[in-house]
Amino acid sequence: TRVAAVIPAAGRGVRLGPGAPKALRTLGGTPMLVHAVRALAASRAVSLVVVVAPPDGAAEVKSLLDAHALPGGTPSGTWGGTDFMVVPGGDSRQESVRLGLEALPPGHDIVLVHDAARPLVPVDTVDAVIEAVRDGAVAVVPALPLADTVKQVEPAAEPGAPEPVVATPDRARLRAVQTPQGFDRATLVRAHETVTDGVTDDASMVEQLGEPVVAVPGHEEAFKVTRPLDLVLAEAVLARRRL
Numbered sequence: 239t240r241v242a243a244v245i246p247a248a249g250r251g252v253r254l255g256p257g258a259p260k261a262l263r264t265l266g267g268t269p270m271l272v273h274a275v276r277a278l279a280a281s282r283a284v285s286l287v288v289v290v291a292p293p294d295g296a297a298e299v300k301s302l303l304d305a306h307a308l309p310g311g312t313p314s315g316t317w318g319g320t321d322f323m324v325v326p327g328g329d330s331r332q333e334s335v336r337l338g339l340e341a342l343p344p345g346h347d348i349v350l351v352h353d354a355a356r357p358l359v360p361v362d363t364v365d366a367v368i369e370a371v372r373d374g375a376v377a378v379v380p381a382l383p384l385a386d387t388v389k390q391v392e393p394a395a396e397p398g399a400p401e402p403v404v405a406t407p408d409r410a411r412l413r414a415v416q417t418p419q420g421f422d423r424a425t426l427v428r429a430h431e432t433v434t435d436g437v438t439d440d441a442s443m444v445e446q447l448g449e450p451v452v453a454v455p456g457h458e459e460a461f462k463v464t465r466p467l468d469l470v471l472a473e474a475v476l477a478r479r480r481l
């Protein structure tokens with residue numbers, strides 16, 4: 239069974255502060271998106287990567303990827319044996335993923351969805367997700383236990399006011415969920431056709447269909463680069479890998 243990966247990379251990255259779209263900001267001098275594509279192309283199982291670019295930036299992203307792929311001596315549009323294509327994204331992550339799915343050619347029955355904002359995911363994590371889908375799961379998420387205790391709050395009466403705490407879920411049964419999330423393609427397509435609510439990951443859409451989702455161990459280095467401190471951490475992880 240062939241595996242394709244959709245990488246939503248159309249976000250603005252507002253929480254990271256002013257600057258280029260998040261996926262185009264650099265780590266160790268290389269755009270985050272390039273790291274993310276490399277991380278998935280590193281898996282021998284992944285034969286196609288679909289990058290979902292900012293709506294007005296698809297051409298720029300395509301030439302960026304070509305520029306990083308070509309030095310390996312491979313023809314434009316491939317990356318060491320992994321094909322890639324670029325499509326324009328939408329206003330929400332959910333819409334961007336759907337547009338990526340619509341661009342997928344037939345023949346890839348397993349689909350991974352991976353945030354460009356998780357550029358340092360190790361290939362072993364990618365392969366573990368793929369293996370779980372190959373073993374029969376329709377939806378797989380890499381997940382880690384939480385270090386912090388989590389509270390559920392009510393919205394504050396006014397911005398900046400203290401928020402009433404209403405519950406403390408049992409931390410031992412909570413997981414922080416990462417990407418790549420892996421899916422039976424037909425199930426994921428059905429989820430994107432059916433679920434229209436605002437959601438923050440793809441597995442939750444499959445849950446809403448009533449289909450089972452399972453978690454496998456994630457990895458600390460698959461963290462999401464969201465805020466400025468995450469960039470500091472990501473640079474440090476990269477520097478350590480290059481030692």
Ligand code: C5P
Nearest residue numbers: 246247248249328329330331334354355
């Ligand atoms: O906003 P969030 O951190 O959840 O974004 C996760 C991923 O979704 C990022 O890689 C971002 O580029 C992508 N995204 C997108 N299209 C949007 C919004 C976010 O592809 N409209």
